[in-house]
Amino acid sequence: MTLLSLSQLTASYGATQALFGVDFEIAEGEALAMMGRNGMGKTTTVRCICRMMPAKGALVFDGHDLSRLPSHRAARLGIGLVPEGRRCFRDLSVTENLSAAARPGAWDAAKVEALFPRLGERRGQLAGSLSGGEQQMLAIGRALMTNPRLLILDEATEGLAPTVRAEIWAAIATLKASGMSMLVIDKSLKELRGACDRVVILERGRSVWDGTMSALSPDVVEAMLGL
Template sequence: MSALLSLSNVTASYGASQALFGVDLDIREGEVMALLGRNGMGKSTTVKCICRMLPAQGTLTFGGQDLSRLPSHKAARLGLGLVPEGRRCFADLSVQENLMAAARSGDWSFDKVIQLFPRLGERRNQRAGSLSGGEQQMLAIGRALMTNPTLLILDEATEGLAPVIRQEIWAVIRQLKADTGLAILVIDKSIKELRQVCDRATILERGKTVWAGTIEALTDDVTASYIGV
């Protein structure tokens, strides 16, 4: 099966400071991929390159199309749905307005999102800025789904949340995998949960892909070598 998203020898810089030195990554349709690595190793920078928020060199294709010359809004229209680190909801808009602002035609609708996250239905008229951190994270995921993506990118979606809310988010990721066939790229530190939901993993170190394989091959020895403190 050909890759939905493919990165080959991708490099990128912030001004004079090079951040990526050769990232290789591919995701197939319907696959859940973990992108792993210690802090500062290039995971979020890779996401910025995929979503065209940072210029990159190398080969980046999505759905058979060259991403490298596209502005971010056109890349998004190809089917990239980003749940950014830090959530970034529109604080002054209501829950419903946040969701409807992102709406594009497809299977995902306001009603379907609140079926997935009933709490958002209860808060539909509440300002996003007044929600708890966990509710804002649900809203950020719902907003990305409202774009009806073919690839959902979750950048630290459980970071800083209470344990019970983290488990809710993981349950939703498992449900999306089981019910939708949506391809998902997950950046997270929770190896135990990643092993339960992901098909494959890619590990970055110092801005370069240093390991890639099936989730079964992601042994404790591998995580100790590349991710352990």
């Protein structure tokens, strides 16, 4: 069953067009990697899905036309976002950050702390006093507390120490094994190969390649990603 579908998605920042035709689908229980060089439209696509900016084209989540919905209603349908840059509530504690986002479902504070034990050790600590890696764990935990049907992770490991990156990738693998549908934006091809089923590549605001991770050849990686 298709959970999210984008077709000929276009979007602009004022007079400057950023997306010229983004197309992809995510099935229930599937993890899709979205890749591309910097400035190719990945975060803009995420903003459109989460209804943080207007877009044209077909944008459908679980049969609902997202283009007609404000961001809070899109979230209530089950879209959970881990934004680029973490954006925790710095003046709230770890527990307060988690409870602020809580919605009924399988994910609760205890389950988040089992996924990220560091958060359990810092329940009463203000988010602003956490390390960068711990803040990223909190941002993921906060998104999970909304009990999403689709989890979007926008550069969730960028700028983190290798040991923390490994912890977060291990958590992503755990989520994948549990059947969580995910859209993962990252540059780490090795880790994405282990965590995702398929990949879509954006170039200049367009989808230019879509396929399984096993079909992603070195020639495609070099030509379209420069890796």
